[in-house]
Amino acid sequence: xxxxxxxxxxxxxxxxxxxxxxxxxxxxxxxxxxxxxxxxxxxxxxxxxxxxxxxxxxxxxxxxxxxxxxxxxxxxxxxxxxxxxxxxxxxxxxxxxxxxxxxxxxxxxxxxxxxxxxxxxxxxxxxxxxxxxxxxxxxxxxxxxxxxxxxxxxxxxxxxxxxxxxxxxxxxxxxxxxxxxxxxxxxxxxxxxxxxxxxxxxxxxxxxxxxxxxxxxxxxxxxxxxxxxxxxxxxxxxxxxxxxxxxxxxxxxxxxxxxxxxxxxxxxxxxxxxxxxxxxxxxxxxxxxxxxxxxxxxxxxxxxxxxxxxxxxxxxxxxxxxxxxxxxxxxxxxxxxxxxxxxxxxxx
Ligand code: CP3
Numbered sequence: 001x002x003x004x005x006x007x008x009x010x011x012x013x014x015x016x017x018x019x020x021x022x023x024x025x026x027x028x029x030x031x032x033x034x035x036x037x038x039x040x041x042x043x044x045x046x047x048x049x050x051x052x053x054x055x056x057x058x059x060x061x062x063x064x065x066x067x068x069x070x071x072x073x074x075x076x077x078x079x080x081x082x083x084x085x086x087x088x089x090x091x092x093x094x095x096x097x098x099x100x101x102x103x104x105x106x107x108x109x110x111x112x113x114x115x116x117x118x119x120x121x122x123x124x125x126x127x128x129x130x131x132x133x134x135x136x137x138x139x140x141x142x143x144x145x146x147x148x149x150x151x152x153x154x155x156x157x158x159x160x161x162x163x164x165x166x167x168x169x170x171x172x173x174x175x176x177x178x179x180x181x182x183x184x185x186x187x188x189x190x191x192x193x194x195x196x197x198x199x200x201x202x203x204x205x206x207x208x209x210x211x212x213x214x215x216x217x218x219x220x221x222x223x224x225x226x227x228x229x230x231x232x233x234x235x236x237x238x239x240x241x242x243x244x245x246x247x248x249x250x251x252x253x254x255x256x257x258x259x260x261x262x263x264x265x266x267x268x269x270x271x272x273x274x275x276x277x278x279x280x281x282x283x284x285x286x287x288x289x290x291x292x293x294x295x296x297x298x299x300x301x302x303x304x305x306x307x308x309x310x311x312x313x314x315x316x317x318x319x320x321x322x323x324x325x326x327x328x329x330x331x332x333x334x335x336x337x338x339x340x341x342x343x344x345x346x347x348x
Pocket of ligand 1: 024025026027028029030039044071072073074075076077089094095142158205207320321
């Protein structure tokens with residue numbers, strides 16, 4: 001079978017499929033023993049920058065789970081380094097970005113990101129992973145959305161209230177937009193590089209978009225996601241994922257992506273009504289459900305499949321990344337359940 005005819009890529013294009021494709025956000029990660037074993041020997045950053053190891057964890061997670069797509073092992077924050085900022089992962093508070101930015105002058109001094117020069121290790125990992133994966137299994141490349149990355153750079157790490165970011169946006173919208181435009185240029189090249197190296201689809205993670213009001217999203221985030229998606233073009237399907245996006249899902253869907261990733265705070269059918277039938281949808285099982293039993297997981301999967309109602313263009317996934325304490329066997333059970341129930345539903 002040709003990879004372009006895989007259930008995952010067909011669903012991205014809203015073509016009919018014999019069963020619902022499924023993959024899991026953060027499918028290669030700490031909930032997996034084989035991942036923890038590798039991480040006990042190397043730092044997270046080394047893992048990302050070593051193509052052998054990055055491709056090993058990518059391929060292993062996809063094969064162990066039996067998912068319909070692999071996602072390259074990397075991280076949305078790696079782009080901070082070529083922007084001249086210091087990135088640290090092994091802090092108790094999670095990833096930290098030192099030397100953060102706070103003024104217009106600093107934005108102007110941030111170098112333009114030239115991904116072929118400074119993020120070539122990601123292209124190398126994509127190429128090697130593509131060569132090692134089963135030929136018919138699609139590989140997803142990814143990056144952070146301009147807003148989410150901008151917020152990360154300004155906060156210097158994760159945040160609950162995004163006080164500094166929101167202050168910045170209000171006090172100096174010009175500097176904010178300049179930062180966004182610089183990010184968009186770097187990210188567009190970064191995504192195109194991943195496609196040239198063999199990525200079959202792309203996902204843009206706007207994980208923090210939900211901290212914005214609909215008006216703020218429209219004014220300060222949407223135009224830049226739109227510019228990024230336009231700049232990348234339509235060579236491969238683009239998935240645009242966010243959390244907390246229910247209050248402005250229509251605007252979110254207008255960014256131009258082919259597939260919209262939704263979290264668990266809105267029903268899949270309600271989300272699809274808002275997004276409209278011209279787009280595919282990805283989601284949206286609550287990651288917490290994977291802490292229960294296979295019987296309960298099956299009930300919840302069925303609810304989501306019932307809402308999708310056999311419409312072409314549904315890619316099953318969690319509403320957010322899989323949690324580190326998830327029992328490994330429940331992740332595999334999820335994949336088996338989605339395949340089995342969706343096959344029965346379509347009578348095949
Ligand atoms: O398997 C995959 O999905 C591919 C790899 C992947 C990672 N991060 C690996 C990772 C992907 C797609 C990401 C995206 C990412 N990174 C996002 C967007 C998705 C989301 O969950 O909202 C964000 C916000 C980040 C930033 C980031 N990286 C955080 C907040 C953390 C620490 C806390 C956490 O969630 O794990 C990381 C580190 C990180 N990135 C780990 C992994 C497997 C854990 C590192 C470890 O091994 O200790």
